[in-house]
Amino acid sequence: MIVENKGQQQSVRFIVDTDRCCGCRRCIRRCMENVWQWDEEHHHAYPKYPDECVLCLQCEMDCLNNVIDIYPIATLQIDPLEFSAGHLTEADIVRRD
Numbered sequence: 001m002i003v004e005n006k007g008q009q010q011s012v013r014f015i016v017d018t019d020r021c022c023g024c025r026r027c028i029r030r031c032m033e034n035v036w037q038w039d040e041e042h043h044h045a046y047p048k049y050p051d052e053c054v055l056c057l058q059c060e061m062d063c064l065n066n067v068i069d070i071y072p073i074a075t076l077q078i079d080p081l082e083f084s085a086g087h088l089t090e091a092d093i094v095r096r097d
């Protein structure tokens with residue numbers, strides 16, 4: 001399962017190997033942002049609210065089965081307020097690798 005959040009604060013990609021999830025629910029207990037939920041139908045945890053993720057990586061570190069991989073997604077290296085005010089042009093936009 002791949003879940004992406006392309007929110008304004010953090011842009012994050014979750015790669016969750018649900019077949020390896022043992023159901024311990026450590027990720028759900030650990031996440032202070034309540035990103036994780038339990039899927040009753042398929043019997044695994046999943047990031048239901050990825051927009052709330054602050055990239056602390058606690059869930060990834062606490063999962064003993066290495067189910068969770070979290071990566072930041074490339075984001076623009078500009079101040080959105082400055083860009084929207086018209087002080088920057090398309091040529092000023094630089095993307096991170």
Ligand code: SF4
Pocket residue numbers: 020021022023024025026027028044045062063064065066067068
């Ligand atoms: S910590 Fe890992 S194994 Fe435990 S419920 Fe979460 S994803 Fe599944």
Ligand code: SF4
Pocket residue numbers: 030031032033034035036047052053054055056057058059060070
């Ligand atoms: S990285 Fe942190 S905020 Fe994001 S889902 Fe995991 S525990 Fe929650």
